[in-house]
Amino acid sequence: MHNHHMQTKNILPILFFSVMTLTASSAIQVATDVIGKNTPALKSDLLTPEALWAFGRVGEFRVSPDGREAVYNVGYYSVEQNKGHHVLYFMSLPEGKPNLLTTDAANETGAVYIDKGRKLLFMSNRSGSSQLWTMNADGSERKQLSDLPDGIEGFLLSPDESKIIVIRQVESHSSIEKKYDDLPKATGMVINDMMYKHWDTFVTSVPHPFLADFSLNGLGTLTDLLDGEPYECPMLPFGGTEQLCWSPDSKSIAYTCRKKTGKKYAVSTDSDIFLYDIASGTTRNLCKPADYKEPKTDDTRSLANQPINQQEKDCNVGYDTNPSFSPNGRYVAWQSMERAGYESDRNRLCVYEMATGKKTYTTETFQSGVDTYLWGADSKTLYFSGVWHGTSMLYSTNLSGRVEKLTDGTYDYSLAAVSPDGKELYAKRHSMSEADDIFRIKLKKNHPVSRVTDENRHLYNQLTFGKVEERWITTVDGKKEQTWIIYPPHFDPNKKYPTLLFCEGGPQSPLSQFWSYRWNFQIMAAHGYIVVAPNRRGVPGYGMEWLEAISGDYPGLCMKDYLSAIDEMAKEPYVDNNRLGCVGASFGGYSVYWLAGHHNKRFKCFIAHDGIYNTEQQYVETEEMWFANWDLKSAPWNKGSLTERKAYEQSPHYSIDKWDTPILCIHGMKDYRILHSQAESAFNAARLRGIDAQLLLYPDENHWVLKPQNAILWQRTFFNWLDKWLK
Numbered sequence: 001m002h003n004h005h006m007q008t009k010n011i012l013p014i015l016f017f018s019v020m021t022l023t024a025s026s027a028i029q030v031a032t033d034v035i036g037k038n039t040p041a042l043k044s045d046l047l048t049p050e051a052l053w054a055f056g057r058v059g060e061f062r063v064s065p066d067g068r069e070a071v072y073n074v075g076y077y078s079v080e081q082n083k084g085h086h087v088l089y090f091m092s093l094p095e096g097k098p099n100l101l102t103t104d105a106a107n108e109t110g111a112v113y114i115d116k117g118r119k120l121l122f123m124s125n126r127s128g129s130s131q132l133w134t135m136n137a138d139g140s141e142r143k144q145l146s147d148l149p150d151g152i153e154g155f156l157l158s159p160d161e162s163k164i165i166v167i168r169q170v171e172s173h174s175s176i177e178k179k180y181d182d183l184p185k186a187t188g189m190v191i192n193d194m195m196y197k198h199w200d201t202f203v204t205s206v207p208h209p210f211l212a213d214f215s216l217n218g219l220g221t222l223t224d225l226l227d228g229e230p231y232e233c234p235m236l237p238f239g240g241t242e243q244l245c246w247s248p249d250s251k252s253i254a255y256t257c258r259k260k261t262g263k264k265y266a267v268s269t270d271s272d273i274f275l276y277d278i279a280s281g282t283t284r285n286l287c288k289p290a291d292y293k294e295p296k297t298d299d300t301r302s303l304a305n306q307p308i309n310q311q312e313k314d315c316n317v318g319y320d321t322n323p324s325f326s327p328n329g330r331y332v333a334w335q336s337m338e339r340a341g342y343e344s345d346r347n348r349l350c351v352y353e354m355a356t357g358k359k360t361y362t363t364e365t366f367q368s369g370v371d372t373y374l375w376g377a378d379s380k381t382l383y384f385s386g387v388w389h390g391t392s393m394l395y396s397t398n399l400s401g402r403v404e405k406l407t408d409g410t411y412d413y414s415l416a417a418v419s420p421d422g423k424e425l426y427a428k429r430h431s432m433s434e435a436d437d438i439f440r441i442k443l444k445k446n447h448p449v450s451r452v453t454d455e456n457r458h459l460y461n462q463l464t465f466g467k468v469e470e471r472w473i474t475t476v477d478g479k480k481e482q483t484w485i486i487y488p489p490h491f492d493p494n495k496k497y498p499t500l501l502f503c504e505g506g507p508q509s510p511l512s513q514f515w516s517y518r519w520n521f522q523i524m525a526a527h528g529y530i531v532v533a534p535n536r537r538g539v540p541g542y543g544m545e546w547l548e549a550i551s552g553d554y555p556g557l558c559m560k561d562y563l564s565a566i567d568e569m570a571k572e573p574y575v576d577n578n579r580l581g582c583v584g585a586s587f588g589g590y591s592v593y594w595l596a597g598h599h600n601k602r603f604k605c606f607i608a609h610d611g612i613y614n615t616e617q618q619y620v621e622t623e624e625m626w627f628a629n630w631d632l633k634s635a636p637w638n639k640g641s642l643t644e645r646k647a648y649e650q651s652p653h654y655s656i657d658k659w660d661t662p663i664l665c666i667h668g669m670k671d672y673r674i675l676h677s678q679a680e681s682a683f684n685a686a687r688l689r690g691i692d693a694q695l696l697l698y699p700d701e702n703h704w705v706l707k708p709q710n711a712i713l714w715q716r717t718f719f720n721w722l723d724k725w726l727k
Helices: 024-028 262-266 310-315 521-526 544-548 557-569 587-596 615-621 625-632 642-649 652-658 677-688 708-726
Strands: 057-063 069-078 083-092 108-114 119-124 131-136 154-157 163-171 205-215 244-246 252-257 272-277 282-285 320-325 331-336 348-353 359-361 372-375 381-388 391-398 403-405 412-418 424-431 434-442 449-451 468-474 480-486 497-503 530-534 575-585 605-609 663-668 693-698
Touching: 057 108, 057 412, 057 424, 057 434, 069 108, 083 108, 108 154, 119 154, 154 244, 205 252, 244 320, 252 320, 252 331, 272 320, 272 331, 320 372, 331 372, 348 381, 372 412, 381 412, 468 557, 480 521, 480 557, 497 557, 497 587, 497 708, 521 530, 530 557, 557 575, 557 587, 575 587, 575 708, 587 605, 587 652, 605 708, 615 625, 615 642, 615 677, 625 642, 652 677, 663 677, 663 708, 677 693, 693 708
Parallel strands: 391 412, 497 530, 497 575, 575 605, 605 663, 663 693
Antiparallel strands: 057 069, 069 083, 108 119, 119 131, 154 163, 163 205, 244 252, 252 272, 272 282, 320 331, 331 348, 348 359, 372 381, 381 391, 391 403, 412 424, 424 434, 434 449, 468 480, 480 530
């Protein structure tokens, strides 16, 4: 599980393409066989799976040193070709027209301005692997700078542009033994420790940062910052170059690392921020003293509800990630979680004073997590995004911890850049009714917001979206639960509509204003369904008590919160309570499996994607054990308290005798977070009990569905199943 809706971070698959020759003069003409902006003439104003995959996906955004231009990334997809293409645009600011820089089938990503804004440094797979390239800011005179075996996965150029960090894979045999040289075709793996697989990959290599001299003529000799160390940086499975940063004087590098392997890695969230001094080649830990020793713990029991002593507070025993130096170099900030083993703890901003080692937490008055952040130009202000009451807004905080809200509205923001003069912020913004675009926020009175990009306007102009409404519903214990209701386009309150209860994943993921290319509420609404999406117990943005009520209590108030929401909406005259469905993925899939045995005939069909059916099975199958230990409280073989046993004794598979409703089970066979055996077990059990059931298995997908044709198949199967039982 864990943060199922990562689409809010715009994570896209890396795809490779055939090589084409490109000359400088071709920079203004795009090859006709390249996947580019989709401009379909839609047959109706209702969103379809094909129309959804026609959307361009806005990614990274960089501002030129003079603040007058910007370069940004967009991903386009072809369902027919079953692949995507990542391209670069540049535009004049403030309101310039986008100009396409990428003109062939190669991916171009990660562009940054160099040489006083005259050139761009970026990654391209034009040569067959991802390498460093440069070009003029207008897209002309492309030049390949690196030719490293197996390519690179990311880069960070030093502020003085004399050195560069590149991310490359190195062999890892911490858990999987190296193959015998004389058995090159053997496919078996000899495994000696945990974390031999992670997310969707068997771990035979890990990323390391390499340092090299940089010039417009190429790279110098590479030095591995973690030479001889078996650890990963950035951290798997989703870490990128945001986990490293340069000091303003280009003399040192701060990086994120969890210096553990095997079982110790599997049970711990204790990552730290390390400072590498280039001149001496030495590294020191900014989070812990040199004599720090890890406490001995029972690796199979939760650390939840245990008191935190002062030493643990001082030593940052939870996740510490994503360092960033202040512009004046006096401070380095990072995101910090307080408690060990709790990956969904509140992410705070920690500011470390370089001269004294003093740490200050500057977002303590914001009782939710920091999702993205940037330093202000004055080195006294930090800007951040965080979720509260179902939206993710932008905030500022000073070094004394005074937090101010900067934006409003029914949106989710994530920070992209601060203007060179420090007077403006640039951020990506999306909602349940709009995909990501870039917006400008002026740092003056009332913080006016204006649009910078409008990538998909040609599609919005052809579509009608349903109304998104906020409701606060009373729970069984008298609390208020914020619930999003999404109505079909052209909604008629005099008609009765089939209605879906949406169960959120995570489990501690925000049900905010996310825009998904799979679990998209507007496409459900376009198919004629009302969607009920409750922010049940366990989601952030409502204080720590609400967030933590789910840990160890999956079948408790969380499930009652779901039922409170659907029962309240079923009272509405336009909701047909004889045509209710229940759908969800990850923890939402667990929720579907659990509700299938406890819904008292409310629902007429279920859909569970990548869900847990058997919690005992899940404990020994998943890879990140800290999560299972915290949220399930204990290993199933520990005969502990009722609290420790609840998740197991009320596992969904124990109520299979009460299942009475058709169910569709979906799972990716490369999902190592929740193995596909869970869906197969649920499907087989349903069929053996004589219940109508269907199974959609993906041999080549992980916890998500990333390939275009697989995604279209997902949508068609999803709606065919709903329509069969609810229409």
